[in-house]
Amino acid sequence: MKKFIKRSLGFILLILMLGITLNFFLRESKYWGNREYNWKIKQYKKGNYNAVLFGTSRIYRGINPLMLDSLINQDSIGQGIKSFNLATHASWFNETFYLYDQFLNDTSLSAGVKTVFMEYQNIMSINPKKLVDEKIIYYQNLDHYRFILKFNFYEVLRQPKKIFTSAYSINAFSFVSFINLTNLKRISTKLYEKDPPEHESINERGYLGFDETIKSQGTTMAGIRSFTDNIHVYLHQDGHNYNPVYYDKVMELIEKSKQQGIKLIFVLPPVRLTDGMMAVYNTLPKENKIELCNPRKYPVLYEPENWIDPIHLNKKGSVYLTHYLFQEFKNLQTKI
Amino acid sequence: MLFNSIEFALFLPIVFFLYWYVANKNLKLQNLLIVVSSFFFYGWWDWRFLGLLVFSSLVDYSVGIALLHQEDQKKRRLFLTLSILVNLGMLAFFKYFNFFVDSFTNAFSFLGHPIDARTLNIVLPVGISFYTFQTLSYGIDVYRRKLEPTRDLVAFLAFVSFFPQLVAGPIERATNLLPQFYVKRKFDYAKAVDGLRQILWGLFKKMVIADNCAEYVTKVFDDYSMLNGSTLFVGIFLFAIQIYCDFSGYSDMAIGTARLFGFSLMRNFAFPYFSRDIAEFWRRWHISLSTWFRDYIYIPLGGSHGSRFMIVRNTILVFVISGFWHGANWTFIIWGLLNALYFLPLLLTKNNRSHLNTVAEGRLLPTIKEFMQMTFTFLLTLIAWVFFRANTVTTAFAYLRNMFSASLFAVPELIPWRTFIAVFFFLGAEWLQREKMHALEFSHMKLSPVMRWGAYTAIVFIILIFGGKEQEFIYFQF
Numbered sequence: 159m160k161k162f163i164k165r166s167l168g169f170i171l172l173i174l175m176l177g178i179t180l181n182f183f184l185r186e187s188k189y190w191g192n193r194e195y196n197w198k199i200k201q202y203k204k205g206n207y208n209a210v211l212f213g214t215s216r217i218y219r220g221i222n223p224l225m226l227d228s229l230i231n232q233d234s235i236g237q238g239i240k241s242f243n244l245a246t247h248a249s250w251f252n253e254t255f256y257l258y259d260q261f262l263n264d265t266s267l268s269a270g271v272k273t274v275f276m277e278y279q280n281i282m283s284i285n286p287k288k289l290v291d292e293k294i295i296y297y298q299n300l301d302h303y304r305f306i307l308k309f310n311f312y313e314v315l316r317q318p319k320k321i322f323t324s325a326y327s328i329n330a331f332s333f334v335s336f337i338n339l340t341n342l343k344r345i346s347t348k349l350y351e352k353d354p355p356e357h358e359s360i361n362e363r364g365y366l367g368f369d370e371t372i373k374s375q376g377t378t379m380a381g382i383r384s385f386t387d388n389i390h391v392y393l394h395q396d397g398h399n400y401n402p403v404y405y406d407k408v409m410e411l412i413e414k415s416k417q418q419g420i421k422l423i424f425v426l427p428p429v430r431l432t433d434g435m436m437a438v439y440n441t442l443p444k445e446n447k448i449e450l451c452n453p454r455k456y457p458v459l460y461e462p463e464n465w466i467d468p469i470h471l472n473k474k475g476s477v478y479l480t481h482y483l484f485q486e487f488k489n490l491q492t493k494i
Numbered sequence: 495m496l497f498n499s500i501e502f503a504l505f506l507p508i509v510f511f512l513y514w515y516v517a518n519k520n521l522k523l524q525n526l527l528i529v530v531s532s533f534f535f536y537g538w539w540d541w542r543f544l545g546l547l548v549f550s551s552l553v554d555y556s557v558g559i560a561l562l563h564q565e566d567q568k569k570r571r572l573f574l575t576l577s578i579l580v581n582l583g584m585l586a587f588f589k590y591f592n593f594f595v596d597s598f599t600n601a602f603s604f605l606g607h608p609i610d611a612r613t614l615n616i617v618l619p620v621g622i623s624f625y626t627f628q629t630l631s632y633g634i635d636v637y638r639r640k641l642e643p644t645r646d647l648v649a650f651l652a653f654v655s656f657f658p659q660l661v662a663g664p665i666e667r668a669t670n671l672l673p674q675f676y677v678k679r680k681f682d683y684a685k686a687v688d689g690l691r692q693i694l695w696g697l698f699k700k701m702v703i704a705d706n707c708a709e710y711v712t713k714v715f716d717d718y719s720m721l722n723g724s725t726l727f728v729g730i731f732l733f734a735i736q737i738y739c740d741f742s743g744y745s746d747m748a749i750g751t752a753r754l755f756g757f758s759l760m761r762n763f764a765f766p767y768f769s770r771d772i773a774e775f776w777r778r779w780h781i782s783l784s785t786w787f788r789d790y791i792y793i794p795l796g797g798s799h800g801s802r803f804m805i806v807r808n809t810i811l812v813f814v815i816s817g818f819w820h821g822a823n824w825t826f827i828i829w830g831l832l833n834a835l836y837f838l839p840l841l842l843t844k845n846n847r848s849h850l851n852t853v854a855e856g857r858l859l860p861t862i863k864e865f866m867q868m869t870f871t872f873l874l875t876l877i878a879w880v881f882f883r884a885n886t887v888t889t890a891f892a893y894l895r896n897m898f899s900a901s902l903f904a905v906p907e908l909i910p911w912r913t914f915i916a917v918f919f920f921l922g923a924e925w926l927q928r929e930k931m932h933a934l935e936f937s938h939m940k941l942s943p944v945m946r947w948g949a950y951t952a953i954v955f956i957i958l959i960f961g962g963k964e965q966e967f968i969y970f971q972f
Binding site for chain 2: 159177180
C-alpha cells in the first residue's frame with residue numbers, strides 16, 4: 159500500500175511539475191480562455207483609441223462606440239474621443255477585474271487611453287457546472303484566490319447566513335486556481351483558435367446590437383419588472399454595511415488607473431440590483447460612477463420593446479443606452 | 495457525479511483513504527462506507543431518487559429472505575413476481591410511461607379515433623435501467639436456487655449501489671459481485687496499479703476521443719439535410735467511435751475504480767469493432783447486458799432450441815427488448831430489430847459461433863479475408879447506429895437516404911482532421927492490445943519504468959490538452 163501511495167503521489171507530482179513548467183513557457187496569451195476578448199484585442203490594436211469600454215454582454219450589446227464618439231465629439235465636451243468596446247459575453251466582475259488589470263499592465267494597450275467605462279457588477283459565486291470551463295479557468299491565479307478568500311470572509315461577517323455559499327465559493331475557486339497552475343487547455347485553445355461566431359457582424363469598434371425585429375419573449379416584461387421593483391430602495395440606501403474587500407478592489411482599480419492618467423468610470427446599466435453590490439456602489443466617489451439604472455429617470459430603458467430578453471437591450475434600446483451614457487458623461491464632465 | 499469531473503477527482507481519493515486506512519480493520523465498516531459513499535455519489539445528481547434505489551434494494555432483499563424459508567413453489571413464484579413487478583414497474587413508469595401514452599394516442603388517431611391523453615413531465619432517474627436489472631438478477635438467481643440469499647442488508651445495499659458501476663454498469667450478477675462483499679478485501683498492488691491504468695485509458699477514450707467526436711457528430715446530425723453523403727458517412731463513422739469510446743470508457747473507469755477497492759467486475763467490452771461477424775460483435779459489445787438478456791430472457795424462452803419459428807421469435811424478441819431497454823423510442827426498437835436481422839442468418843445456418851477467438855491471434859496484421867469481414871461487420875453496425883443516434887425514425891431514414899446518394903463518393907464538406915488523427919492512433923493502440931483486457935495492460939510487456947511512466951504522462955497530457963468539453967456519458971440516459 160505504501161508503495162502504491164508513494165508512486166501515485168510521485169506521479170501526481172511529476173504531472174504537476176511538468177504542467178507548471180509547460181505552462182510557464184507556453185503562457186503566450188493572458189486571455190486564452192476568452193476568445194471574444196482575444197479577437198477584440200486584435201482589432202483594438204489596429205487603431206489608436208483613447209476610450210475603452212469593459213464589461214459583459216450588457217455593455218458589448220448595449221453601447222455603440224461609434225454613436226458615443228459622434229455624440230461626444232459634436233458636443234461642447236468633445237475631446238476628439240475615439241472609443242472601443244472591449245466588453246465580452248458573460249465577463250463577470252472577477253473576470254473583468256482580471257482583464258482590466260492585464261490591460262493596465264500592458265502599456266502597449268493602455269498608453270493613450272484617457273477614459274475607461276466599466277460596467278459595475280455584483281460579485282457572483284461560480285456555478286459548479288462552469289468550474290472547468292476555459293473561460294473561468296484562465297483568469298484564476300493566486301491574487302484572485304486571495305481576493306475571493308478575503309471577500310468571502312467579509313461576506314460572512316456581513317451576512318452570517320451566507321456561510322455555506324461562501325465556503326463553497328472558496329473551495330470552488332481554490333480548486334480552479336489550482337487547476338490553472340497546470341492547465342494546458344491553453345495549448346489546444348491556441349491550436350483550435352477560432353474567431354467568435356458573430357465576428358463578421360461586430361462593428362469596427364467592437365459593438366454588436368441585438369436585432370430589434372426579434373420580438374422579446376413574453377417573460378421579458380415580468381423579468382424586467384422583477385428587477386425594477388426595489389431599484390429605488392437600493393439606489394438610495396446608505397453604504398454602511400459594505401464589503402470592504404469589494405470596495406478596496408474597486409478603489410484600487412480607480413487609483414491604479416489614475417496613476418496611468420486614466421479616468422475609470424463605473425457604469426451601472428439597467429440590471430437587477432443586489433444589496434451587496436449597491437452597498438459598495440453608493441460609497442464610490444461621484445466622479446467615478448454613472449447610473450443608468452433608474453426607471454424614473456429613464457423610463458424608456460424599461461420598455462419591453464427595447465429588450466430582447468430580461469438581460470439584454472436590443473439595438474433600439476442600445477441607442478437609448480448609448481445616448482444616456484453620453485448625457486451622464488457630459489453631466490459628469492460639466493460638474494468637474 | 496461524473497467520473498470525468500472535478501468532484502469525482504476529489505471524492506475518489508477521500509473514499510480510497512477512508513476505505514483502506516480507517517475502515518480496513520472491519521469488513522462491515524468497509525461495506526457501510528461503500529454504501530454511504532455510493533449514496534453520496536448517486537445523490538450528487540439528485541438526492542430525491544435515492545429513495546427509489548433504497549426501495550428497489552429493500553424489496554429484493556426482503557424477497558430474497560422470503561424465498562429462503564419458502565418451499566411452496568406457488569408462493570416462491572409469487573415472491574419472484576412481486577420483485578419483477580416492482581422493478582419493471584418502476585422502470586415502466588419512469589422510462590416508458592410517456593412513450594406508451596404517445597404511442598396509444600398516435601395509434602388511435604391513426605385509426606380515426608383521436609383521444610386526448612396527457613403525458614407527464616417525468617424525469618428519468620440516472621442509472622435506473624442498470625440497477626433494476628442488477629436487483630432483478632438477484633431475485634431470479636435466488637428463486638432458481640443458484641444463489642444463497644443474503645441476510646446481510648449492508649452487503650446487499652453495497653452490492654446494489656456500488657458506486658463504480660451504479661449508474662452505467664457493467665450490470666453485475668449477484669453471483670459474481672455479492673460474494674465479494676462477504677470476504678475481507680486485501681490491497682493488491684498489481685491489481686490497483688492496473689486499475690489506475692484502466693481508469694486512465696477510460697478517461698482518454700471518453701475525454702479525448704468520444705467528446706471530440708461528439709462535437710462533429712452533433713453538427714452533422716443537426717444539419718444532415720444540408721450535407722452531402724460522404725459527410726454523413728463521416729458523421730456516422732465518428733458516432734460509432736464516439737458511442738464505443740463513451741460507453742466502454744465509462745466501463746473501463748468503473749472496472750478500474752472497483753479494482754482500487756479490491757473488487758473484480760465483469761468485462762463489458764472486448765474490442766467489438768474488431769469482430770468478423772455480428773455474432774462476434776454481440777459477444778464483445780456491452781457484454782454484461784447481452785449475457786443478462788441471454789440468461790434471463792433468451793434461454794428461458796427456449797434459446798436456439800426448438801423449431802425454426804421459435805428460434806427466430808426468441809432472437810427477434812431479445813434484440814427488440816434490448817433495443818427498447820436503451821430508450822423509449824421507436825428508433826431503438828428498429829435498431830434492435832436490425833441487429834436481429836443481421837444475426838439471424840448466422841444463427842439459422844449455425845455460423846454464429848465460428849469466431850470465438852480473437853482476430854489475427856498471435857499476428858500483427860489480419861489476413862485480407864479477416865480485414866474484409868471486419869469492415870463488412872463494421873459497416874453493418876454503422877447503418878444500425880443511424881437509428882440509434884437519430885431522434886426519430888423519419889430522421890434516420892432521411893439520413894440514410896441522403897447518405898446513400900451519389901454524393902457518398904464526393905469529398906466530405908467537413909473533415910475534423912485532428913479528431914481523425916486521434917481516432918487513427920486510438921484504433922491502432924486498441925488493435926495492438928486486442929488480446930488483452932484493455933489497451934494499457936502492460937503487465938505482459940517488459941517495458942522499462944521510464945517507458946511506462948512516459949506513456950502514462952503522455953496520455954495525461956493529451957487528456958489535459960485535447961480533452962473535449964465535459965459531457966455526460968451517453969448511456970446515462972438509458
